[in-house]
Amino acid sequence: MHELSIAMSIVEIVQEEAERHGSVQVQAVHLRLGQLSGVVKEALLASYEMASEETLLAGSKLLIEEIPVEVMCPQCKAPRVVRSIQWFCCPECGAPTPTVLHGKELEVVALELCE
């Protein structure tokens, strides 16, 4: 389980940002989490609570937007979202799809700050 160390990195990044905004309290953190990031949402949420204690993020919410796996279909020549990460193929034509365009994201995209 590496979600705790991921949560600690999130806290570190957000703490720095909050300090740049004058050490304001953070109400919520918006995170984009790809289905192929290797991070489990539930474990991350639990770890976040622990990691944010006694920081500017204490009591804040971690709002996770899950990003599905988008691949490039070599047959249709178009981006497609796979139906399952156990089957990397085009949902339209069934062609195997080795090229992953999205789904590995693990990024903080926005903060809600208290003035």
Next chain:
Amino acid sequence: MSNEPRLAEVRKNVLKQNDVVARSLRERFRAAGVLAISLVSSPGSGKTAFLEKTLTLLHARYRVAALVGDLATENDAERLARSQAPVKQILTGTMCHLEAAMVQNALEGWDLNSLDLLFIENVGNLVCPASYDLGEDLRFVLISVTEGEDKPLKYPTIFNSADVAIITKSDLAAAVEFDEALARRNIQAVRPGMEILKLSAKTGEGMSGFLQFLESRISRPPLPPRNKVTEIKPVARLH
């Protein structure tokens, strides 16, 4: 408390620190002409036996070295040292994966220019290592015939992150009624086009094919057969 919160855009990759170190490692490997290969698998899939065999076979013709990650004990490094290749253990303590900075620290004092090939054996774990780039050129995922053909479907993320799949312990395939075609299908389902090699470190089956694959990726030609100095060594020990 009644104040409306203000939304501040950030856009920061959470693993940026790791990615920055990984990128610099990759550049160092490229500049020194070192092919860096990481190994991931579940515990007990035969990573160390496979690596020991590989190091032993390659040691005569290429300058190879290995880093091995484990939570505790230096047993693996001791085992691998029998191959005579330089080996360093990375003890991760409670960490379930290697990070780029650990690799960077472990390489301190090593001259990469004196290497052709570096193996980085990750901690036995098919979950966490998927998220961390170690700066490697290729990631090998190992699956032993005793694990079941559906491993790729259970851990699609790490299989998708790897470049080559190695089916190990092929000598036991018949005994455990391993369905190779099914395993191959499952690997291709989670990573279409992935190269698959099957071998046994114990009997040597498939090792020559594997070595050929490796040699096609190594940038330098093999060294001439070992010189006399190395051959004299065991004799010198007798005195």
